[in-house]
Amino acid sequence: MLTDGLFSDPELRALMGAEAQLSTMGRVEAALARAQGMRGIIPADSADRIAKVARSIALDPTALVASAARAGIPAQAFVAALKDACGTDQAFVHYGATSQDIQDSALVLQLREALMVLEERLAELIEELRSKADAHADLVLPARTRFQIAAPTTLGAKIAVWRAPLLRHLERLSELRPRLLNLSLHGAAGTGAAFGPDAAALRADVARDLGLGAPEVPWHAARDAIAELGGWLSLVTGSLGKIGADLILLGQSEVGEIHAGTGGGSSTMPQKCNPVAAEALVSIARLNAGASGTLQGSLVHAQERDGSALAVEWEILPDMLIRTGAALRLALDLSRSLTPNPRRIAETFAADRGAMLAEAAGFYLARHMPRAEAQRIVATALSDMASDSRETLTSALRRLQPGHDWTNILAPEQNTGPGNDINMGGEAT
Template identity: 40%
Template sequence: MSFTPFQAPLLAPLLGDARAASLFSVRADLDAMLAFEVALARAESSCGVIDPEAASAIERAADVFQPDVAAIGAGVERDGVAIPEFVRQLKLHVGAPHGRHVHYGSTSQDVVDTSLILRLRALIGLYREDLERLIAGLEDLRLRFGATMMPGRTRMQLAVRISAADRITAWLSPLERALERLADFEPRLLVLQFGGPAGNLHVLGERGPKVAEALARELGLGRPEGQWQAQRDRIAEFAAWISLTAGSLGKFGQDIALMAQNEIAEIGLTGGGGSSAMPHKPNPVKAEVLVSLARFEATLLAGMHQSLIHEQERSGAAWTLEWLLLPQMCVGLGAALRLAGNLTGSIERIGPSPERSTS
């Protein structure tokens, strides 16, 4: 078993999501870092901090810049972050006399955090599309099967009769609220991080706020009041939303797995998983994995809340913990949304099977 199941050859087809994983690839991260440096040069040029010729030179060089990934990796082992070596290489590539203007007034955390936000912006777009498709699929199921009457259960025991629409609505409504929550916190999350060495833009002096405003415009991000390099509530709020959404999908998966039991048979599914020893068993694999992913996300969320604790103006330890946890949470939710969509499409019947109702 691989220690990275989201990208392991044997487990990734089930647990992974290639779209989400691609946004945490080396290429995606470096591209976003480079976009930050180019946008910074443009912003500083527009505010009179560096010459327009320098900004143009940096932009031209960035178009053909091929960073040495192995050297950057060695730099991370030494420096704890990729940016010192990345910037060193970019300055050499730009060359004299304009290379010295690369990264001017910025710091490593500005680049790393803004790279993350740029990639989360793309990820949120994927999540929104998946949620909207899933909601439409559940609404279709409610339209097709909603009038069917079936046993309701409380504490896993028979209660009173309910309609299939009652249960489908319990799957659907939390996902609609997930979209509402996403729209609410998205403007708080998708903002520029730009504070310079200690967060107060002291290198840029009185021109700092203008550069920050221009940089936010260049990148299409919001401009918060000040920097947030040691204020990780935005990231933790996003992680909490991931866990909430995955938990709602886990409830859907748990219900499906229970309804699919042979002795209950309250749902008809296509494409169940097979058994190596019992060919009569169509295992509800996708439903089970939704439960696993929900529990996984809830477990990692506790760690993300630990990463809120930053010392003074920057913490290497809390920041590194965030790097360990957040990408897994993001890919896990991508997988859960994919599996939930596939599972919804495999439902052929909701309610007691005709065989059982006539037996």
């Protein structure tokens, strides 16, 4: 699609694509054959030949589309092709397994690789934001609540807010992995009966070969780990979408306090520099939020296997991973190019005339008089400002409450609070 540059990612698309799926299915079948050969479940020489073919077989994904559609599960089409390729050993291919065992185990291998890429990008983004936060720890700019100027903050503190959930997402990923990266090998109805009395030991052998966990209970119809992964992907892109939304607002024409990215032009308005990458972060966040909700529907998985529930995963999950890869790539590019515009920030402060320091003025006066009286004086100062465009909060309070160093008291850099002392390089707390 022509929008792939924004919403897709070549590396993640390759890891979650059909060729990777076939390759990981081959790895699972090879591990199964090796383990069964060592345990004498199938002839050792047949196991060796099957493993070699399974690891090296090169199939055209398009040639399997029709058979996968008939079977209702891609693994079945792969197994049929593998049996054909194994000739006289085909009776021992896929011995005792069910197609979903192969499909799910292969998916987990794909996910393991994909999550390594996402983790690396996430860690790189976290480090880049730490560097930016440190660099701009003392740069004062207006904070805004509900789209209105509220009080002074610093760009470093704002970036620290962006960064904090990303640190937590790394923690969540490490917690998620043991629940997700597990072999599926329990046979047709999840009982493992076809593998014989040593089914658990066989499962452990195959899992060890593939570097996966070996749960005792089948997860054919228990898809909570997949749904949890979808939730994690949505959390990551949601946090990146927040960064995108902030950059859009801070970079809009009448604000222009922060610039990030190269921007996109208009076909008819040459003066424009559209925040394309930041907008894409917001779009991806919304797409993954909706997809996560749809993926939760796969938890309603009837009996021991439900093709309609599985199909939801097949259609939803790969795109969520690919979009998350795209979002992390875009966010990293934006963070690297993030640049404040001190002149526009100063203009915002000048146009505000100190009104954003009203809270600070009120709390300062409350140390010298009843709070209600302090609030009344500040309200009067704001009213005077509203009626006279030359008035500032400092000048109004100097007249209403002389004897105080209002210039220093209301200096924005003196009123950024302890948020300005955040350890930008530290861990989230």
